[in-house]
Amino acid sequence: MQNESQIINLKRDKLKKIRKLGIDPYPNNSERTHKISYLHKHKDQLLEDKESVTITGRIIAIRRHGKLGFANIEDMSGKIQLYVRYDKVGADDYEIYKLCDLGDFVQAEGIAVVTERGEYSLLCHSVKILTKTLRPIPTVKEKMVDGKAVRYDEFADIELRYRRRYLDILLNPEIKSTFIKRANIITFIRNFLNKKEFIEVETPTLQPIYGGAYARPFITHHNTLDIDLYLRIATELYLKRLIVGGFEKVYEIGKDFRNEGMDRSHNPEFTMLELYEAYGDYNTMMDITEAMINGLAIELNNSDDIRFGKHTISFKRPWARRSMIELIKEKTGLDVSDCDSHKMLAFFKENDLEIPSETTPGVLIIELFEHYVEKELIQPTFVTDFPKEVSPLAKSRHDNPMFVERFELFIAGQETGNAFSELNDPIDQKERLLAQAKMREGGDVEASPMDEDFLLAIEYGMPPTGGLGIGIDRLTMLFTDNTSIKEVILFPQMKPEK
C-alpha cells in the first residue's frame, strides 16, 4: 500500500491527527533564541548554567524508543541531537514528536546535556512542529568510521540532483559549500574592484541590437513597443558607452545569454564579469587579472595553490605571458607570424588535420592553437596576440598589424578570461563592424549586426581603455574542483521532463 502517493496519503493522515490535537502544523510564528552553532560554541558554559535555549531546524534523522527518543536536527549553522523524553515534554508534546517525520521542521526548547553515550544534546522541555512535510525525503545515513563520514543511500542521481536542487542542497553538504564558495568568490571580486575604485553598474539585458561577442542570441518580443529584443550576449558595448561618458573604471557582474550548444562547460545563461578601465590596456588587464585571482586563491584557500583534479595549479605571480605565435611554434615548429595561409594549409594536409570551412589566416592560426596548445595550458597562462580578423573590437599591434593587443587566460586547459586594448578609433571600428555585418549577410549566424548607436558613442571619443571579461562559472569550477558547469549553477538548464 505504499508507493510514493500512498506515503503522501499517510503523511496527510498525520497532518489531520496533528490538527485534531488542536495544533497547527504550519504555524505563522516560530521563535529561536540561538542558532545551533551557538550551542556547540558555548558547550561548557551551557552545560554548567543549564540555561534554557530554543532552537529550530529540520529533522534529518529520528530514532524512537518507546517513551523516549532522539532526533537530529539541522539549521544553516549546524546539527545537534534532540533528546526527547515523555517525562520531560509531557504527553501532548510527546504525541507531536511521535508524529514527526524526517524532513519536518521543528522548534525545540530545552537545556544542553550530554547523554549516557556521550552525545551532546538538547534535552527538550517542549517540542513544536513548524512545518510538516508531505513527501518522503530521501534517506541519507552517515556513519563515522575513523573520523570519516561514510554515507549510505546517497542522493546521487545526477539528473534528480539538478532538477530538485533543493534536495541536493539539503542532502549533500558539499553542494551547499560549493554554492557558498561561489557567493564568496563574487563577494571577493566586488570588494577587490570596489577597493580599486571601480563603479559597479547595470546595463540592459534586453537589447535592441546585440553585440560584443560572437554568438547567436535569444530573441524575445516587447508587446507595447511591438519590437523584437535580444537577450544580451555580452555587456561590452554598453560598458564602453559608460567609458565615453566619463566613468573611468566600471564593471558589471551579470548574466549573458547565448543561444548555442550546451555541454560540460556551456550553459545557455551564464555569469560574466566584465570590467573596463580608461587609460589602461591589455597589459594592465593582465596585472589586474593576476592580482584578483591570486587574491581570491589566498582568500579562499589561504594559499597560492589550488587542487584541480589531478593538477595542482599555482596562482603565484607572475603568471606566464606567452604569444600565441610563439606557443604554436613551440608545439609544431611552424612559424605563423607571417600569416601565410598557403604554408599553414600545407601543414594541415601534412598532419592530416581537418581543414576548417574558412581558411583565412586568422581562422587557421586559431585552429592550430586550439588543436596543439590549448589543452596543455594547465598553469595560468596569458596567451597574447590574437589574429586581427577574429578580434573586431581590439586594437592592432604596432609592430604587426595582422595581430591585436589581446589575451585569453587559460587555466587547466580552459579559457577563463578574455581581454584587450579596446579599439577606440571610430573609423577603424566602423570598418570592422561592417566586415562583421558582411559576414552576417554571407550567412554567418554568429557575426554581430551593425550597431550604429555604439559607433556614434565611439565617435564622441572613448579614451584608450583596457577591457576584461572573466567567466564566473568557470572560475567557480576551478575553485570548487568541478568539471561540469552544471555543478556550479544552482538551476542549470535541463530539457523538460515528459
Place this chain on the structure above:
RNA sequence: GCAUCCGUAGCUCAGAUGGUAGAGCAGCUGACUCUUAAUCAGCGGGUCUAGGGUUCGAAUCCCUACGGAUGUACCA
C-alpha cells in the same frame, strides 16, 4: 549534431545464457526510558522511462521516442 553508455520501489542498488521482479534504507503495525546506519518481530510497497516488434513467454533481445551522463564536433 554524431558516437557510446545508462534509465528497475520514495532513496541506493541486485536481477548470466529470455521463464513472469528482489535486498538494504525509508514507510506502516507492535515492543522498547540513553539511541546515533538504533535494535527486534511482523506487514505492505513496482505501468521495470514510454511505445512498438520478435517469442509460447521480455526488466533482459530488436526498433523508435523521451530523459540523463560521457566523449567528440561547434562555441574567435
